[in-house]
Amino acid sequence: MDGSVRASSDSSAGPPPYYRGNEGSLVSALKTLLFFTILMVTLPIGLYFATKAYVFEGSMKMSSSDSYFYAAIVAVLAVHVVLALFVYVAWNEGAPKSKGKHD
Numbered sequence: 001m002d003g004s005v006r007a008s009s010d011s012s013a014g015p016p017p018y019y020r021g022n023e024g025s026l027v028s029a030l031k032t033l034l035f036f037t038i039l040m041v042t043l044p045i046g047l048y049f050a051t052k053a054y055v056f057e058g059s060m061k062m063s064s065s066d067s068y069f070y071a072a073i074v075a076v077l078a079v080h081v082v083l084a085l086f087v088y089v090a091w092n093e094g095a096p097k098s099k100g101k102h103d
Helices: 002-011 017-059 064-093
Strands: none
Touching: 017 064
């Protein structure tokens, strides 16, 4: 009975050994996720207010109700661009980087 208690306490001591080699890739993936999360929040909101105030109302002299509509379209396009970039980076993150020729 003591052997089974020790075996269960040993297994809860830490993560399995195969996780230790992936800590660098896990940190890299979390940094990528954090970067794109911040980008997803700040870029569309910033573009919305900037294009509304400076482009559509300032330069193009649109009414406030029209500028809301077009600025929202710009913000939605920015969300799609950030999502596409995230998918591209996530897709290529695990790909092996080849240098030189393969025989």
